[in-house]
Amino acid sequence: xxxxxxxxxxxxxxxxxxxxxxxxxxxxxxxxxxxxxxxxxxxxxxxxxxxxxxxxxxxxxxxxxxxxxxxxxxxxxxxxxxxxxxxxxxxxxxxxxxxxxxxxxxxxxxxxxxxxxxxxxxxxxxxxxxxxxxxxxxxxxxxxxxxxxxxxxxxxxxxxxxxxxxxxxxxxxxxxxxxxxxxxxxxxxxxxxxxxxxxxxxxxxxxxxxxxxxxxxxxxxxxxxxxxxxxxxxxxxxxxxxxxxxxxxxxxxxxxxxxxxxxxxxxxxxxxxxxxxxxxxxxxxxxxxxxxxxxxxxxxxxxxx
Amino acid sequence: xxxxxxxxxxxxxxxxxxxxxxxxxxxxxxxxxxxxxxxxxxxxxxxxxxxxxxxxxxxxxxxxxxxxxxxxxxxxxxxxxxxxxxxxxxxxxxxxxxxxxxxxxxxxxxxxxxxxxxxxxxxxxxxxxxxxxxxxxxxxxxxxxxxxxxxxxxxxxxxxxxxxxxxxxxxxxxxxxxxxxxxxxxxxxxxxxxxxxxxxxxxxxxxxxxxxxxxxxxxxxxxxxxxxxxxxxxxxxxxxxxxxxxxxxxxxxxxx
Numbered sequence: 001x002x003x004x005x006x007x008x009x010x011x012x013x014x015x016x017x018x019x020x021x022x023x024x025x026x027x028x029x030x031x032x033x034x035x036x037x038x039x040x041x042x043x044x045x046x047x048x049x050x051x052x053x054x055x056x057x058x059x060x061x062x063x064x065x066x067x068x069x070x071x072x073x074x075x076x077x078x079x080x081x082x083x084x085x086x087x088x089x090x091x092x093x094x095x096x097x098x099x100x101x102x103x104x105x106x107x108x109x110x111x112x113x114x115x116x117x118x119x120x121x122x123x124x125x126x127x128x129x130x131x132x133x134x135x136x137x138x139x140x141x142x143x144x145x146x147x148x149x150x151x152x153x154x155x156x157x158x159x160x161x162x163x164x165x166x167x168x169x170x171x172x173x174x175x176x177x178x179x180x181x182x183x184x185x186x187x188x189x190x191x192x193x194x195x196x197x198x199x200x201x202x203x204x205x206x207x208x209x210x211x212x213x214x215x216x217x218x219x220x221x222x223x224x225x226x227x228x229x230x231x232x233x234x235x236x237x238x239x240x241x242x243x244x245x246x247x248x249x250x251x252x253x254x255x256x257x258x259x260x261x262x263x264x265x266x267x268x269x270x271x272x273x274x275x276x277x278x279x280x281x282x283x284x285x286x287x288x289x290x291x292x293x294x295x296x297x298x299x300x301x302x303x304x305x
Numbered sequence: 306x307x308x309x310x311x312x313x314x315x316x317x318x319x320x321x322x323x324x325x326x327x328x329x330x331x332x333x334x335x336x337x338x339x340x341x342x343x344x345x346x347x348x349x350x351x352x353x354x355x356x357x358x359x360x361x362x363x364x365x366x367x368x369x370x371x372x373x374x375x376x377x378x379x380x381x382x383x384x385x386x387x388x389x390x391x392x393x394x395x396x397x398x399x400x401x402x403x404x405x406x407x408x409x410x411x412x413x414x415x416x417x418x419x420x421x422x423x424x425x426x427x428x429x430x431x432x433x434x435x436x437x438x439x440x441x442x443x444x445x446x447x448x449x450x451x452x453x454x455x456x457x458x459x460x461x462x463x464x465x466x467x468x469x470x471x472x473x474x475x476x477x478x479x480x481x482x483x484x485x486x487x488x489x490x491x492x493x494x495x496x497x498x499x500x501x502x503x504x505x506x507x508x509x510x511x512x513x514x515x516x517x518x519x520x521x522x523x524x525x526x527x528x529x530x531x532x533x534x535x536x537x538x539x540x541x542x543x544x545x546x547x548x549x550x551x552x553x554x555x556x557x558x559x560x561x
Contacts, residue, residue, distance in 0.1 A: 025532035032308040045534075053544050060527050060535035062357050067527060071534045074544065217356060269357060269528040270348060272310060272399060 002286040003293040004279070006040070006260050008238050009161040009186030011095065011123050013040035013261055016294060017251065017279045020242055020265030021046055021099035021125060021165075022071065023216075026085055027092060033272035037093030038279060040261060044089070046099045046127050047115075049107040051077040055132060056209040061198045066217025066244065067266060068196055070132045070210040073101055078111045082118065090120035099165070101127040105153050113157040122160055126151065126185075129167030129192035131214045141167035141192070147176055148183045155184035163240065166190040166231070168220075173227045174234035181235045189240035189263060190231060191224045217266045218244040225257050232258020232299050246274070248281020255297040308402065308530060309337060312395045316372065318388070322450050325421060326388050327364060327376050330396060334371045339363050340405030341429035342521055342553040345375070346529040347387070348397040355383035358399065360526050362425035362498070362552075373398075376453065378421035402529050403552045406432075406519055411493030412439050415516075416462075417507045419445040419479055419499025423453055425521050425552075429496060430461035441465070445479025445503065448472045480506040492516055501561070508556035518556040522547050 004015035018041040024030060027042045036042065054074025061068050075081070081098070089096055098115050102108035108126070115121050128141035128150060140146045151164055164180040166173055168191035177188050193214025198207040206212075224243020232239050241259030245251050246267045254262050267274045286294060313330035320326050346358035364376040379388050390396070406429050414433060418426045423444055433440045440462035446452055449472035458464050466474025467482045475482055480503060492514075497507040498521040511518035524547045527533045531549035538545050539560040545551065 023528075023533060025530075029528070029530050029532040033310055054534065054537060057537045057539075058525050059537050060525050060533070062355075062525075064354065065356060067357060069527070069533065069535055071537075074534050074537070266527075269533060272530070 002283060002291065004283060006295060008163065008240065008261060011161040013095065015040045015279050016255065016261040017275055018261055018263050019043055019268065019275060020263035021127070023265035023268050026089055028088065030268065030272055034276045038276050039094045041095040041097050042092065043097045043099055043125055043263060045075055046073045046101045046130065047075055047078050047081050047111060048073055048101050049078060049110050051080065058207060058209055061207040063198055063215065064219060066215055066219035068198055068208060068213035068215055070208050070213035072132045073130055078114050082114060086118060095122050096120060097123045097125055099125045099127050101130055105150050108150050109153050109157055112154045116158050116160065123163060124158060125163040125165050125189055126154060127165050129165050131169060131193055131195045132210060138167050138169060141176070142170050144176060144179050148179050151180045151183035151185055161186045163187045163189050165192055167192050168223060168227055169195050174230045177231040177235045181237050185237060187238040187240060188231060188235065189242055191220070191227050191243050194220050194223065218246055220244050221250060225253060228254055228259050229257040229301065248278045248285060251278050251282060252285055252297060256301045258299040260298050306401060307337065308399060310397065310399045312397050313373065315390050315392050315394045315396060317392055318390055321453050324379050325376060325451065325453060327374055328387065328390065330373045330375065332371050332373055336366065336368055336371045336373065337401065339366050339373065339401040341432045342405040342425050343401040343403050344552060345398045345400035346402060349383040349386055352383050352386040355386065357527055358529060359383050360529055362521065363401070363428055364424050365427045365431065376421065376424040399529060403548055404550065406496055406553050408436060409438060409494035411491055413489060413492050414438055414440050414494045414496065415443060415492050416440050417443045417479060417495060417497040419503040420451065422499030425498050426496070427457065430458060434461045443479055443482055443484055479503060480510060485510060488514070494519065505561065511556065519553050520556050521552045522554060
């Protein structure tokens with residue numbers, strides 16, 4: 001019997017496998033395919049202060065070993081979430097973590113404050129790294145003083161587990177990790193999508209309506225692994241690894257690099273049952289390696305200089 | 306409707322012409338209900354540059370033998386790989402996805418398709434006949450070499466054809482077909498699937514004639530199940546998603 005349980009701040013996850021915000025809807029979309037209760041946690045869709053229609057089409061295009069998206073935080077707003085979605089998803093036998101976004105610090109704080117009152121939401125993930133909205137989002141995640149300011153402001157109103165999702169679109173991601181740790185974050189999750197673009201040479205036009213979008217999928221995994229490793233070596237708070245995880249081996253690599261838990265995103269589009277396969281695969285790996293506790297994998301990377 | 310993920314075994318890969326082929330896929334018994342207009346998401350293995358699943362309309366279903374048919378056009382590497390699959394090989398499907406065509410108010414309906422857009426119209430024709438409706442098909446192609454299973458469609462209703470070069474049926478685009486100049490007054494619904502420019506012309510014709518029109522849209526998709534919100538389509542109600550609110554829309558709802 002191996003232990004798969006991990007802790008993110010005060011939050012205990014039954015296993016380290018969670019779903020990335022924006023890739024798993026509210027969980028309900030995947031109910032036909034897997035037992036959601038098997039997941040360590042579900043990070044639901046990015047939620048803002050008021051309704052957002054999102055960006056024009058096309059919002060997605062396939063790229064080499066991945067995809068670009070520019071959904072633009074389409075959601076119905078925090079009040080709709082609380083009155084219409086929360087009642088439906090709170091009976092899931094796993095943690096629901098809401099990804100929080102906004103254009104202004106005031107909006108971020110308002111959303112976090114409202115979510116703080118929801119008994120069955122034990123944590124939020126502060127999204128300061130969305131590359132697809134003009135205001136807010138990545139602006140906060142790529143300017144250190146803004147990252148500190150928004151994290152500090154939310155910490156004042158939010159007293160449960162606060163995870164900050166970091167942008168890879170910076171020179172030194174560990175500087176941002178240290179900054180939000182200092183501002184009161186309980187954990188960091190990384191990486192959000194890498195800013196990219198695709199061009200239609202025939203039409204000599206960009207493929208996405210917004211010209212640029214966020215790159216996800218296996219194409220970004222090496223970058224994500226490197227960043228997780230850097231951040232793990234820079235902060236004391238737990239790191240949640242994200243970026244192109246397609247199978248258990250990928251997830252284990254992130255844990256070896258220093259991730260306490262992982263989020264699976266784009267892979268759900270290709271295999272809606274991938275999360276459960278990853279959980280089983282991690283367990284098999286631990287048994288095979290004679291490791292009794294998954295926590296022993298975290299940062300266990302052996303480097304010989 | 307409950308969605309499934311299943312492996313299907315290829316029974317046959319029938320080449321229609323240089324660009325089109327029909328895969329016959331043997332699934333679990335019994336197959337879940339698949340409504341006309343719904344689609345499947347196909348995982349394309351052994352294709353290095355095909356990362357996401359590919360959405361295809363269900364062409365036809367044989368429930369007795371648990372066979373599902375897909376009509377596919379070769380447009381890129383993924384569909385090329387699919388076109389080379391052999392019987393016995395396995396294909397993984399997420400299905401049935403999306404909404405479906407609705408039942409008309411009256412008996413007589415018009416089904417207008419162009420190119421590979423005829424794909425969802427076979428199951429539609431079959432279903433309408435089962436509901437005792439009387440569909441008439443009007444199909445447009447670039448040339449006679451692209452005609453698909455006209456004999457099968459004829460089993461469900463009369464088929465009129467237009468080709469760009471006049472090599473089959475009338476010469477010209479389908480929306481200029483003489484049938485539309487003299488259409489019976491009791492048509493209660495127009496269904497259409499094909500190139501967007503054709504569907505827009507069909508929708509306009511239907512609106513001008515006071516007939517409701519349902520169009521089946523195609524777009525880039527990622528998840529196919531309403532999770533990623535990538536397949537956005539502007540409608541009079543705001544942003545809709547082709548994978549869950551569609552692929553079938555009432556033409557009057559679309560802002561296009």
